Amino acid sequence: MGNFRRRTSVLTIATLALTLAACTDTRPTADDAAATFADGLSALDVTGSAFSTGSGSAVNAELAAITAALDPLTPSVSVGSVESSAEDQATVQLNHVWDLDEGDADWTYTTTAELSLVDDVWQVAWDPAVAVDGLAVGEVLAVSSTPAARGDILGAEGDVLVTDRPVLRIGIDKTQLEAGQLTTSAQELADLVGVDSAGFTAQVAGAGPEAFVEAIVLRDEDSREVTDEELDDVPGALALPDEIALAPTRRFARELLGSVGQASADMIEKSEGELEAGDITGLSGLQLQHNGQLGGTPGLIISATPSEPADGSAGERTVFLEKDPVAGEPLSLTLDRTLQSLAEDVLQDEPSASSLVAMRPSTGKILTVANGPGSAGLQTALLGQYAPGSTFKVATSLALLREGFTPDSPTQCTEELVVDGRSFNNASTFPAAFLGEIPLLQTFAQSCNTGFIATRDVTSQAELASAAADLGVGIAAPIGIPAFFGSVPEAAEGTAHAASMIGQGEVLVSPLALAVMTASVGAGERVTPTLITSDSDEEATASPSPPGEPSALTADEAETLRTLMAAVVIEGGANLLADVPGEPVLAKTGTAEFGDEDPPRTHAWIVALQGDLAVAVFVEDGDLGSTSGGPLMDAFLRGAAG
Structure with missing residues (x-):
């Protein structure tokens, strides 16, 4: 019996040991x-x-x-x-x-x-x-890309505005020159094409012995300023043909459409690997904002290459992956080529920053976004922030109509009005015959500052801001590119409120904002501007959802505003528009003081309605709205009437 217990005990211990060993086996698998x-x-x-x-x-x-x-x-x-x-x-x-x-x-x-x-x-x-x-x-991976065809930018009715057009890349081919010729040739070419001579000469000197050093890219057209004969006279000069996405002319909607070119070092650094040196991409404007849609997807080749390439031919390579490029999709705009070109022609001789924005009140489609040469490449039309002056009296009049005013309601138009110690006056050209008690129609038509300011106790600043918003001022809309839609303070008292009544003080607009205001008067409801119509660009074409309450503008209010604007043309400061061919023109001029000079400098404005066309014209450093903006508006409307 004792031996049996001993044997059982030994077996139990052995079994337990094996079990523990199995449970604690940590050998890797x-x-x-x-x-x-x-x-x-x-x-x-x-x-x-x-x-x-x-x-x-x-x-x-x-x-x-x-x-x-x-x-x-x-x-x-x-x-x-x-x-x-x-x-x-x-x-x-x-x-x-x-x-x-x-x-x-x-x-x-x-x-x-x-x-x-x-x-x-x-x-x-x-x-x-x-x-x-x-x-x-001994091999490593090599990656190369094939550029994708860039999508065109289309205008109204599918008109091709931006597409690949022939250019010449003009520069110095160092293989054609002796060392002693480099400086002279680089200087000659720089002077010929109008680039910085010292900078280009330094580029040529620093490039490799077999480099082509580009000086400028010019449209390859008969009218180009640099001729083949002139290039032939510069030793080592070379013009390489290429194609680049370009608008019809160099100035056509330049600030809006933007440009395409090689990615900058800063863009490459911020792209998180999406861009590499030499990549072609949108650099500004719509080309930059919608580069993802327009640029497409480059083709890609992943292959094997020796980690230390031998001299001579690389021989056949093993290709692991090859993806074809996917062409970019076109971007469709509401821009009208004829009207855009007309607007740019109208602004061509204006030395100050200027712009002209035109819209269709019935649809909200933006037809022109034109900036004059005085804007120096800045997007005045969409991003400018300026006091609107008397053009804002359209919104002020709407606020007064809501307080029971009619075109016949009397107002007090005095030569001067003092508010909390600040003196307000009318324009120096204001007709004395209209001083005294005059109806709102004439206060608007003659643009009597004191007459509007005298009604400041009738409508609050909040009501003024609400009226402006109902006309689209300050209501943002996704048009596919940054834009300023205006700003009207909701609270102001004393001189600040008085200044707001005549579009001064802290009231700010862009030419686009005033075009929207004018279009809203024409449509009888607040108009939402539209610039991009591409179905593939969901963000740009999504229905805008403006913040705040829906517009309360009524058809009757808009009709009364149109009556007031008609009086400006019939017997006010925009009389030069009275005989423009086509439907009657309705308008409002505006002059806004700015700066600290004495007398102050002035912005000149004029807005106009003619049928289904709403237009805003702006001159940054002008005289009166009627004398600086009026002739520009007249030329545009007559040209549009064709």
């Missing part, structure tokens, strides 16, 4: 090693794995060199299967996925790695083909 290696490949850092040849850091360095061309991208690597051929041997299948762009097609492939168990450590047999299927020893 091939599956664990495979998972660690896959995670390392995903991070491009395999120092957590052991290798049968070389150290982890050495393999890591080789892996970095192999994938450097794809930086900063990393693959997603997962274990497909682990098969053991013996207790100390295993074969691992690894699935690789590179998400190269926003498209659905990724670069995927499967590689195989051999594992062996040495001293309780699973080691990977490293080979470049483990990282990239088909990659040979």
Whole structure:
């Protein structure tokens, strides 16, 4: 009996020992090693794995060199299967996925790695083909791209405004010159094409001995200022033909449409790998704002190349992935080519910053966004922030109508009105015959400042701001490019409120904002401006949802405002528009003081309605709205009438 107990006890202890040994077995498995290696490949850092040849850091360095061309991208690597051929041997299948762009097609492939168990450590047999299927020893990845065809920018009725047009890249070909000729030729070419001589000469000197150093890109057309004969006279000068996305003329809607060219160093740095040196991209305007749509997707080739290329021909290369470029999509605008060109012609001789914005009241479509040469490349039409002066009396009149005023309501038009110590006056040309008690119709038609300010107790600043908003002033809309829609303070008292009544003080608008205001009067409801109609550009074509309450503008209110504006043409400061062909013109002039000079300088404004056309004209440093803006409006409307 005692021996039986002893034997049972020994067996129990032996069994327990085996059980404990099984529970505490921490030897690594091939599956664990495979998972660690896959995670390392995903991070491009395999120092957590052991290798049968070389150290982890050495393999890591080789892996970095192999994938450097794809930086900063990393693959997603997962274990497909682990098969053991013996207790100390295993074969691992690894699935690789590179998400190269926003498209659905990724670069995927499967590689195989051999594992062996040495001293309780699973080691990977490293080979470049483990990282990239088909990659040979001594090769690394190379990436090249194929530019995509850029989408056109279209105008009204599908008119092609911006498309690839022929250009000449003019520069110095250093292979055609002796060292002693470089400086002279560079200076001659710089003077000929109008670029900085010292800067271009330095570029030529610093470029490689076989470089072509570009000085300027010119449209290749018969009217170009630099002729072939002039270029032939400059030793080493070369004109390389090319195509660039361009508008019909150099000045056509230039600030709006923007330009296309090589990405700058700053753009490349901010692109997070999307742009590289030499890439063509939108640089400004709509070309920049909608580059994703217009630029398309470049083609992509991933291939193998020697890590240390030998001299001579590179020979055939192994191509792992080839994606064709996807052309950009066109961007459709409401811009009217004929009216835009007309507007630019009208502004051509104005030395000050100026603009002309035209719209269709019935649709809100923006027809022109024109800036004169005095704007010096700035987007005055959309981004300018200026006091509107007496054009704002359209909004002030709407506020008064809501307080019971009619065109016949009497107002007090005095030569001077003092508010809290500040003196307000009328324009120096104000007709004395209209001083005294006059109806609102004449106060508006003759633009009597004191008559409007005298009604300041009738309507509050909040009511004035509300009336302006109902006409679209200060109501933002997504037109696909940055724009300023105006700003009217909701609270103001004393002289600040008095100034707001005549479009001074803190009231600010852009030419676009006043075009919207004028279009709203014409439509009988608040108009939402539209510039982009591309179905593919969802953000730009989404129905605007202006903040705040819906517009309370009624058809009757708009009709009364049109009556007031008609009087400005019939017997007020816009009389020169009375005989413009076509439907009767309705208008309002405006002059806004700015600066600290004595007498102050003035902005000149005029807005007009003619049928289904609303127009705002602005001159930054003008005289009166009637004398500086009036002739420009007259020329535009007569030209539009055709």
